[in-house]
Amino acid sequence: MSPSTIPPGGGRPVAVYGRGARIRDEQGREFIDGSSGAVCVNLGHGVPEVLDALRSQAERITFVHRSQLAHRAVDELSTEILSIAGADYREVVYTNSGSEATETALRLALHHHADGPGDRSVVLTQRPSYHGMTAGALGVSAHPSRRTGLDALLDGSTASVPVTAADADRPLPDLADWKAAFDQVGHDRVAAVLVEPIGGAASGAEEIPAEVMRGLRALCDESGALLAVDEVMTGFGRAGAWFAHLGSDARPDLVVTGKGLSAGYTPIGACLVGTRVLPGRSATELAFGHTMSGNPLSAATALAVLRYTREHRLPERARRVGGELHGRLSAIAARYRFLGEPRGRGLLLALPVLQDAAGHREEPLNRRICSAAEAAGLILYPAGIDRATQSVLVTPPLTVDDSELEDLLTRLDSALATVGRTE
Ligand SMILES: Cc1ncc(COP(=O)(O)O)c(C=O)c1O
Known part of the structure; x- marks a missing residue:
């Protein structure tokens, strides 16, 4: 594709509104911000x-x-x-x-x-x-x-x-x-x-x-x-x-x-x-x-x-909610042979992606998981510099509430199932 054909925004959904861990795009689609942007939106969007x-x-x-x-x-x-x-x-x-x-x-x-x-x-x-x-x-x-x-x-x-x-x-x-x-x-x-x-x-x-x-x-x-x-x-x-x-x-x-x-x-x-x-x-x-x-x-x-x-004692909240999320991610990871046991602390968690037989494919598996997540209405952040560290960061805002967390996990599971079908 020549540079002149790259659409504005790289063809990504165009964000128009955010509250808490939820972002809406121009088409009215909703995303859970499961990575707090680039792991920075610690308070969620739109805090008055x-x-x-x-x-x-x-x-x-x-x-x-x-x-x-x-x-x-x-x-x-x-x-x-x-x-x-x-x-x-x-x-x-x-x-x-x-x-x-x-x-x-x-x-x-x-x-x-x-x-x-x-x-x-x-x-x-x-x-x-x-x-x-x-x-x-x-x-x-x-x-x-x-x-x-x-x-x-x-x-x-x-x-x-x-x-x-x-x-x-x-x-x-x-x-x-x-x-x-x-x-x-x-x-x-x-x-x-x-x-x-x-x-x-x-x-x-x-x-x-x-x-x-x-x-x-x-x-x-x-x-x-x-x-x-x-x-x-x-x-x-x-x-x-x-x-x-x-x-x-x-x-x-x-x-x-x-x-x-x-x-x-x-x-x-x-x-x-x-x-x-x-x-x-x-x-x-x-x-x-x-x-x-x-x-x-x-x-x-x-x-x-x-x-x-x-x-709002957010560091303590991150510790408590992060502990719960770690357990839930662990249960999900156990069902996918291409995922390892989650690591991290507080709400800086990562799902290790065990390098696919498909390491040979054009797009690394962690990026494919992030793309499938986006299609399911969930934003995640790919991490790692090699096969040993390849992973997906799961880092929602420290203010993430129960309903946002449930939606995050449901959408993650459905994205992983999609990826799993091609593995
Ligand atoms: C640990 C660490 N240090 C430094 C940076 C660079 O920060 P910035 O992107 O705000 O320049 C980042 C950004 O991802 C980071 O994660």
Whole structure:
């Protein structure tokens, strides 16, 4: 098909309205948003409290530049985020996306070591991982298909070493793998370790065990490297706690956030800066940022999102509802030989797709499941970078109610049955 024949919207249904986990398209068809968009619409669509905050901020002032004027919504958002993150963090640097928040963490890590001895410029990351599409963030991501054709852009980016499990049966590196990577690179050359506590697009909800997180903290402390966690997908309640790294007692130096910070109501990301990073210096000024970083409209909206999340105890709700959904998905998966036992935490769940005999087909099985789901009125998100991680994310809004959940499961079952007939 030539580019000129690609229909507007790529031929996808055209969304016109959303409430809760339900979206309606131009034809009047209804979809259950079983993935919260790209795992960001944590509160569901059309929450009146958030829309009111957005509208009333828009009517007062939408933009001031942080180098010229301050704004109360931005200050209040920082206070709210820091009160959630706790005493180990001192500053919030704003961006417009998770990718930019990753870039910010990388820049801060390099600045942190700039005046120290030697050359600390290597960032250790994990395979699989995904940290964003901007050059620096993609440069440290072990997501081959998203890097394809971009070598010229990525070669000059941050020196990153994706740490891989030595044993192909393990999806993620263990502590011995991480130690070997530190030894190989040189402990005094590592600027930072950057990991997703629970993976999303790349690993399909594989979780770093608490003892590995603790071990990484210790390795970073011994070597002087910073520990950065990417909580773009997991942060602000998605994984059943405010942050997924709270599952271990390892406190990172930098926390990268996005998505759930505004629950999809406006573009915003943020990097939380720990007390030990660049002490006495303004991380916001050092990171420099972007024109729209920390604009009042996004800040007021995110503030309303976080207040709603706190008032409605959505992290706890995600844990409880996620536990129930995990059980229901497990029962469904047991009936399809091409599905494995679900994994994940809270409402960040993944159905592993056991690679089909049909790995040879043009479209991977997880994508075919997502297409069949869409035809059944359910939106899901395909994940994974290889046969071992191929999966479908099931990540409805943290507010999902019983009737939405029942519809999600019924439509999922019917999509799987359709796919199963061709397997
Ligand atoms: C873990 C993780 N980090 C970073 C990003 C990039 O965020 P954004 O798409 O907002 O730039 C994503 C997006 O999917 C993500 O899941």
